[in-house]
Amino acid sequence: MDAKQVVDLLYWRDVKTTGVVFGAALLLLLSLTVCSIVSVCSYIGLALLSVTICFRIYKGILQAIQKSDDGHPFKQFLDQEVALSEDSVHKYGDVVLAKLNKAICDLRRLFLVQDLVDSIKFAVLMWILTYVGGLFNGLTLLILTLIGAFSCPIVYEKHQAPIDHYVALINNHIQDVVGKIQAKVPGMKRKVE
Numbered sequence: 001m002d003a004k005q006v007v008d009l010l011y012w013r014d015v016k017t018t019g020v021v022f023g024a025a026l027l028l029l030l031s032l033t034v035c036s037i038v039s040v041c042s043y044i045g046l047a048l049l050s051v052t053i054c055f056r057i058y059k060g061i062l063q064a065i066q067k068s069d070d071g072h073p074f075k076q077f078l079d080q081e082v083a084l085s086e087d088s089v090h091k092y093g094d095v096v097l098a099k100l101n102k103a104i105c106d107l108r109r110l111f112l113v114q115d116l117v118d119s120i121k122f123a124v125l126m127w128i129l130t131y132v133g134g135l136f137n138g139l140t141l142l143i144l145t146l147i148g149a150f151s152c153p154i155v156y157e158k159h160q161a162p163i164d165h166y167v168a169l170i171n172n173h174i175q176d177v178v179g180k181i182q183a184k185v186p187g188m189k190r191k192v193e
Contacts, residue, residue, distance in 0.1 A: 010153045022150045029143045117182070 012018045031040045052074070059073040072078065109115070110122045136144070156163055 007153075010149060011157060012150075012154055018150070022146070025146055026143070029139065029146060033139055033143075 008014065009018050009021060028040065031043075035043070056073060059070070062068075063070055110119050113119045132141070
């Protein structure tokens, strides 16, 4: 999928496709809250296998009754190439490697306090995440993220002006508070390079 298809999906441009993707993903995550990932994958595999076996038997019986020679019902899918190309593996592997290396460098910079202000912001974020982790587990956060990813863009698109106004007010207030704190605490002022 390219970026345009993802944006179209999140903005509900094709309601049927978005509904199927959102529903399937939400059902999968909700299933994972009840069963382990091994059980969920096994149940999904069994359901798909049951459908394909029943369809294959149905088509076989239909061919025997009608005395037709249609062949295997999934022949077109069996003939398709499904292997990954080396170029795509290298392309995406290089992208993942670059992002992983950048994340490692950023974490090293934050944990070894290259910039005191950034490290303190990171510490505050980690402290906030301890409370978030106490309230929600990772799966609940994934479910909330999925719901937010499919609802926030469309809500923002419909109510963009008031949302932008209030976000600007909040951002200005936060910048004022951070500026006051940096002015009062020694060593907190950012060095201009």
